[in-house]
Amino acid sequence: NAGVTQTPKFQVLKTGQSMTLQCAQDMNHEYMSWYRQDPGMGLRLIHYSVGAGITDQGEVPNGYNVSRSTTEDFPLRLLSAAPSQTSVYFCASSYSGVSGELFFGEGSRLTVL
């Protein structure tokens, strides 16, 4: 099993550009989530999904969109990147929602100039 796979690992964008961070898991987990990690602020939840076709907002959803068309994939879209979105992004999944262990990807470092 590959676990949780995030691509790309590094990306540089210009302000106003759009991009999609990909997240895929091969563990048949229903729950998936996206976090951003910034120095001194820990991890903040952006969006989460409890199953295919179901998504909801986390703590810091503004500027980000998600969809969940399959159990395996949970892409995160930045429609118009801003320098404030410079961060490290982590995707995580769990078999039993937030009561279970979250399995994290290795992270995607995004810089917006």
Added chain:
Amino acid sequence: AQSVTQPDIHITVSEGASLELRCNYSYGATPYLFWYVQSPGQGLQLLLKYFSGDTLVQGIKGFEAEFKRSQSSFNLRKPSVHWSDAAEYFCAVARTNKLIFGTGTLLAVQP
């Protein structure tokens, strides 16, 4: 309102010394509580979790944590720290499909 507070941003201990990392939560009901560890450049790994029952929970790598309802705390402990324990540690609380993390404590281990 902040759900999880980790008051110590950075802690340095000597190898072989004991360790306690503090975590306080603000949540009405008995929450699901977790400790995760992040090594440099990596994702997070679960150390231990508490749902109910025995308030002292054992985790991986020799870590334990104690839930104290009266103090709204869930402190992480280890009797003897190893150099490989140097990492960032995050306390987290589960709230209705959301796992909310504290701001983390960075642990440095001196030889």
